[in-house]
Amino acid sequence: MTSPCAASEPIETGAGFADALISEAIALVERFAKTGETATIDLGGLPMSNRDRAELDDFLGRGEVSANIDVIGRTEVWETRFSGVWRVRHFGGAEVATDLIEIAACPKILFADPRDAESAARGMAKALELKHGIVETPHET
Amino acid sequence: MKHDDNLAGEMQRRGVSRRAFLKFGSYVASLMALPPSAAEALAEGLAAARRQSVIWLSFQECTGCTESLTRSYAPTLENLIFDFISLDYHETLMAVSGEAAEKAREAAMAANRGKYIVVVDGSVPMKDGGVYATIGGRTNHQILEDTVKDAFAVVAVGTCAAFGGLPRANPNPTGAVPISTLVGGKPLINISGCPPIPEAMTGALAYVLSFGKLPELDHLGRPKAFFGETIHDRCYRRPFYERGEFADGFDDAGARQGFCLYKVGCKGPVTYNSCATMKWNGGVSFPIQSGHGCLGCSEPDFWDQGGFYRPLSTPLGAMGPALAGAALAGAALGVGAALSARSHQKSYLASAEKEKE
Ligand code: SF4
Ligand code: SF4
Numbered sequence: 001m002t003s004p005c006a007a008s009e010p011i012e013t014g015a016g017f018a019d020a021l022i023s024e025a026i027a028l029v030e031r032f033a034k035t036g037e038t039a040t041i042d043l044g045g046l047p048m049s050n051r052d053r054a055e056l057d058d059f060l061g062r063g064e065v066s067a068n069i070d071v072i073g074r075t076e077v078w079e080t081r082f083s084g085v086w087r088v089r090h091f092g093g094a095e096v097a098t099d100l101i102e103i104a105a106c107p108k109i110l111f112a113d114p115r116d117a118e119s120a121a122r123g124m125a126k127a128l129e130l131k132h133g134i135v136e137t138p139h140e141t
Numbered sequence: 142m143k144h145d146d147n148l149a150g151e152m153q154r155r156g157v158s159r160r161a162f163l164k165f166g167s168y169v170a171s172l173m174a175l176p177p178s179a180a181e182a183l184a185e186g187l188a189a190a191r192r193q194s195v196i197w198l199s200f201q202e203c204t205g206c207t208e209s210l211t212r213s214y215a216p217t218l219e220n221l222i223f224d225f226i227s228l229d230y231h232e233t234l235m236a237v238s239g240e241a242a243e244k245a246r247e248a249a250m251a252a253n254r255g256k257y258i259v260v261v262d263g264s265v266p267m268k269d270g271g272v273y274a275t276i277g278g279r280t281n282h283q284i285l286e287d288t289v290k291d292a293f294a295v296v297a298v299g300t301c302a303a304f305g306g307l308p309r310a311n312p313n314p315t316g317a318v319p320i321s322t323l324v325g326g327k328p329l330i331n332i333s334g335c336p337p338i339p340e341a342m343t344g345a346l347a348y349v350l351s352f353g354k355l356p357e358l359d360h361l362g363r364p365k366a367f368f369g370e371t372i373h374d375r376c377y378r379r380p381f382y383e384r385g386e387f388a389d390g391f392d393d394a395g396a397r398q399g400f401c402l403y404k405v406g407c408k409g410p411v412t413y414n415s416c417a418t419m420k421w422n423g424g425v426s427f428p429i430q431s432g433h434g435c436l437g438c439s440e441p442d443f444w445d446q447g448g449f450y451r452p453l454s455t456p457l458g459a460m461g462p463a464l465a466g467a468a469l470a471g472a473a474l475g476v477g478a479a480l481s482a483r484s485h486q487k488s489y490l491a492s493a494e495k496e497k498e
Binding site for chain 1: 149153157158159160161163164165167168170171172174177178180181218219221375418423424
């Protein structure tokens with residue numbers, strides 16, 4: 001049965017979330033500057049309206065660094081116009097799956113893990129052997 | 142695939158770095174409202190875990206739960222859970238059938254004694270010796286007992302498995318019972334819903350894999366992260382409820398203005414689930430946003446609450462005392478409205494009946 005009731009959109013008034021989050025971020029950046037302690041704010045569970053989100057995005061803006069990561073779908077990372085304040089947005093398909101503000105020198109997801117590097121070293125050595133093997137294999141004509 | 146390797150090793154061989162675990166950890170931490178710092182712990186736990194053997198049993202059910210779980214909206218990310226588990230038996234999804242399928246189940250049980258997870262959808266008929274649902278000549282009850290005895294944990298997926306659901310609705314012709322009554326002391330998670338929200342299943346399984354223990358559960362065995370608040374707690378129509386602005390029917394001026402659906406039967410105030418925040422179909426909408434009240438599908442006996450279109454507080458007789466209390470406490474404004482709504486309800490139902498004729 002189709003309901004004759006008109007579907008309605010959630011109310012799109014700003015709830016003042018952007019300002020509250022910005023104040024929280026300021027305190028965390030001050031702490032990071034003093035002690036080096038990193039922090040993450042997860043925007044996912046907050047009852048923010050689209051207007052709150054747009055306000056926050058506008059305020060934080062984009063700074064000097066941005067990166068795209070291609071791991072189980074897309075991830076976008078950029079530094080905001082405020083040094084040490086990063087946005088990390090993970091996508092699952094076309095949808096935003098996780099939306100974070102990270103206060104750090106660099107978001108963790110950008111670092112290569114030493115354990116991955118360990119296997120990368122082995123992989124590189126093998127690739128080099130293979131390269132030479134392929135080069136040294138005489139052409140059969 | 143080498144089964145003796147950890148998940149990080151498996152992913153590495155496929156050219157996927159540990160960033161995948163960090164991303165998945167962030168996703169699950171966010172879903173479960175864990176502190177963001179838990180993302181790294183989840184990632185490390187998953188990376189170090191072995192592939193989890195899962196045996197999926199389907200009893201009196203409609204396959205809606207499997208449909209829900211396999212049609213996730215964030216396929217690259219959410220479906221990663223299927224890389225972390227080894228689905229060793231699932232009648233709908235497995236290629237083999239008949240004796241070969243039963244052998245696969247027995248082999249998985251023997252190889253992972255004490256470590257495998259049994260996921261169950263559907264309730265179990267107990268009347269007349271359980272004859273109303275048999276597979277390969279064995280009753281659902283026999284199969285469940287046999288499979289669960291060496292399991293590490295049991296996950297009852299969907300309201301039929303968690304609380305009996307539709308098969309158990311009055312007059313319950315098959316004597317259907319929920320899984321919780323048949324698994325003795327085994328650790329059990331109920332992921333109720335008709336169907337359940339796929340993210341709740343993904344989150345609960347990822348938590349068990351990462352930390353080797355069950356997430357925090359409510360008094361009905363449901364993860365608090367997904368069932369800790371009512372639909373009403375997080376409903377965007379709540380300001381209308383607070384102001385006493387209710388739709389009296391599905392086609393009146395109030396309905397068109399998006400007023401609260403309490404008087405047309407919304408069960409949101411007594412229904413614990415995440416629909417209002419996670420929504421359905423990739424966050425597109427959920428029933429209340431589409432103009433229909435919550436049916437209360439994640440609660441016990443939701444079929445027998447006196448009618449989906451009856452306002453909550455009127456037929457309290459059918460509810461358990463806890464639910465009835467919650468209804469009264471949560472609906473102070475709505476009670477009067479509900480009483481006055483009865484006449485509208487009757488006329489709406491009568492006109493709907495007429496339309497059918
Ligand atoms: S009664 Fe239903 S529609 Fe009204 S505010 Fe509560 S959950 Fe939303
Ligand atoms: S809104 Fe209510 S009836 Fe609908 S899926 Fe969610 S809990 Fe079930």
